[in-house]
Amino acid sequence: MKFSIQREQLLRPLQLVTGVVERRQTLPVLANLLIKATESGLELTGTDLEVELVATCGAEVEQPGEATLPARKLADIWRSLSEGAEVSVAVEGDRAVVRSGRSRFTLATLPAADFPKVSGGEADVSLAVSRESVDRLIDDVAFAMAQQDVRYFLNGMLLEVDGNHARAVATDGHRLAMSTSEGSNPEVARRVQVIVPRKGVLELGRLLDGDIETIELHIGGNHLRVQSGDFILTTKLVDGQFPDYEKVIPKDVSRSLVGDRETLKQAFQRASILSNEKYRGVRLIIDGEQLTIQANNPEQEEAEEIVAVDFSGEQLEIGFNVSYLLDVLSALETDQVRLSVSDANSSALIEGIGNDAAVYVVMPMRL
Numbered sequence: 513m514k515f516s517i518q519r520e521q522l523l524r525p526l527q528l529v530t531g532v533v534e535r536r537q538t539l540p541v542l543a544n545l546l547i548k549a550t551e552s553g554l555e556l557t558g559t560d561l562e563v564e565l566v567a568t569c570g571a572e573v574e575q576p577g578e579a580t581l582p583a584r585k586l587a588d589i590w591r592s593l594s595e596g597a598e599v600s601v602a603v604e605g606d607r608a609v610v611r612s613g614r615s616r617f618t619l620a621t622l623p624a625a626d627f628p629k630v631s632g633g634e635a636d637v638s639l640a641v642s643r644e645s646v647d648r649l650i651d652d653v654a655f656a657m658a659q660q661d662v663r664y665f666l667n668g669m670l671l672e673v674d675g676n677h678a679r680a681v682a683t684d685g686h687r688l689a690m691s692t693s694e695g696s697n698p699e700v701a702r703r704v705q706v707i708v709p710r711k712g713v714l715e716l717g718r719l720l721d722g723d724i725e726t727i728e729l730h731i732g733g734n735h736l737r738v739q740s741g742d743f744i745l746t747t748k749l750v751d752g753q754f755p756d757y758e759k760v761i762p763k764d765v766s767r768s769l770v771g772d773r774e775t776l777k778q779a780f781q782r783a784s785i786l787s788n789e790k791y792r793g794v795r796l797i798i799d800g801e802q803l804t805i806q807a808n809n810p811e812q813e814e815a816e817e818i819v820a821v822d823f824s825g826e827q828l829e830i831g832f833n834v835s836y837l838l839d840v841l842s843a844l845e846t847d848q849v850r851l852s853v854s855d856a857n858s859s860a861l862i863e864g865i866g867n868d869a870a871v872y873v874v875m876p877m878r879l
Contacts, residue, residue: 513577515549516600517614519593522554528560528743529819530587532565532715539628544580546627547601548575549695557627558583563712564630564746567720578624579603586610589617623634630746632737635730637704641678643727643740645693647720649680650713652691652870657685657710657838658692665752670712671781673731674703681757687836688760688873689843698847707754708736712747720742760873762861765852767825769798770865773849776803777841783807784834786815793877794834807834831879837862 524759529545532564537543537560546557581601589610599612603621610617650669658666661684670681679692708716708776719740720727730737738745783794787807797804798821805817830853841849851874853860862872 513549513579513603514548514575514596514601515554515571515572515573517554519590519595519597519599521569521571521588522556522599523877524557524733525742526587526590527570527713528659528718529556530583530716532560532563533583534559534560535584539626540582541622541626542624542628543583543588544627545583545586546578546580546624548577548624559628559630560711561628561630562709562748563715564743565583565715566682566746568742573603574736579602579608579621580624580627580741581608581619581621584617619873630735630748632730632735632746634735634876635732637700637731637866638728639673639675639697639699640704640726640728641693641695641697643673643720643722643724645678645695646727646729647717647829648719648869649678649691649693650717652843653680653682653689654713654717656682656684656687656689656841656872657713659710661685665707665750667786668707668750670704670705670708670754670757671708671731671736672703673699673700673729681754683755683757683760684797686759686875687839689840690757690761690872691870693869703755706731706736707750707752708747713734715747716745721744761871762852762854762873765854765858765861766822767798767828767853767855769803769823769851770848771803771819771821771823771851773841773844773864775819775837776849779805780834780838780841783815783817784838786813787834791877792833792835793831793879794837795829795831795879797827797829798823828853830854830860831877832874833877834873840874843872844870 548555556567595614608619608621661802672679677694681690724741728739783805788809795806803819803821807815840862846863846867850866860874
């Protein structure tokens with residue numbers, strides 16, 4: 513196999529495909545990328561057996577063939593080359609030689625036949641959606657996914673699609689994020705729900721940074737395949753039952769606070785400095801047109817912030833994990849936010865005023 517290509521042509525595909533490769537591998541070949549060179553160009557594949565990303569791009573192919581090269585070493589070499597550099601790659605036997613100008617690198621290869629493939633299977637539902645809407649769904653909810661929870665179905669994002677909307681939901685058991693993108697999907701005859709694993713969600717988010725307007729979703733019984741321009745991402749799905757998110761969202765809330773999002777965010781950030789490092793609790797005291805935020809820690813240090821708000825309902829004192837509140841305020845983009853709650857023991861519903869696409873639920877804390 514032998515081909516030549518300009519550095520910039522392969523830089524982004526190489527970085528994205530390398531992102532899928534895990535640093536610690538059970539199989540040596542999984543630390544490599546599969547590179548196929550044909551008359552039509554290059555195809556790069558990276559996988560960890562759960563998520564697979566395939567990228568295609570044009571190149572001058574002198575000798576077609578395929579081989580696997582060390583992913584991170586190749587990506588580091590590519591990044592280190594100067595802008596506009598012409599690069600050639602030649603594979604002979606179990607060695608690959610990368611040349612650019614006066615630089616030469618020799619890398620060990622492994623047989624392409626040993627490289628595994630993530631089985632996709634047939635798709636039950638296929639639809640075209642705007643890249644922007646999927647990107648927003650992920651941005652709105654990804655932070656609320658659990659990490660390494662024994663309830664494995666929480667370590668991912670629920671993707672729900674029907675004829676009228678696409679929806680993403682994530683929860684770690686202490687907070688819940690839901691975002692909805694309205695739009696006609698005539699290809700979808702029934703409601704489809706799948707759980708996309710955490711890594712698949714994060715890699716999809718990286719992939720959507722490009723300028724492609726429309727992407728294709730292919731949802732199967734045990735996989736999701738996303739085609740975005742020259743990239744195809746395939747991820748296995750989490751086999752489990754996601755919680756009924758509609759039961760979690762508070763319906764009857766008697767007290768409602770409205771405030772400036774940025775002012776609240778800064779006040780919570782300052783108060784969090786002196787909160788308990790382990791539990792991160794803050795106390796909210798809402799009375800009239802005033803919100804008092806209090807935090808303290810085992811060293812008897814205290815912080816207090818007073819913020820002007822609009823509040824309807826009886827006086828309220830309630831505790832929250834300040835990190836959860838800050839995550840929501842960072843995800844929202846509206847100028848004003850509304851926090852609604854029934855009493856000190858009930859979950860809070862947080863939403864941006866003027867944008868009802870995303871809603872957030874945060875459980876209270878005992879302080």
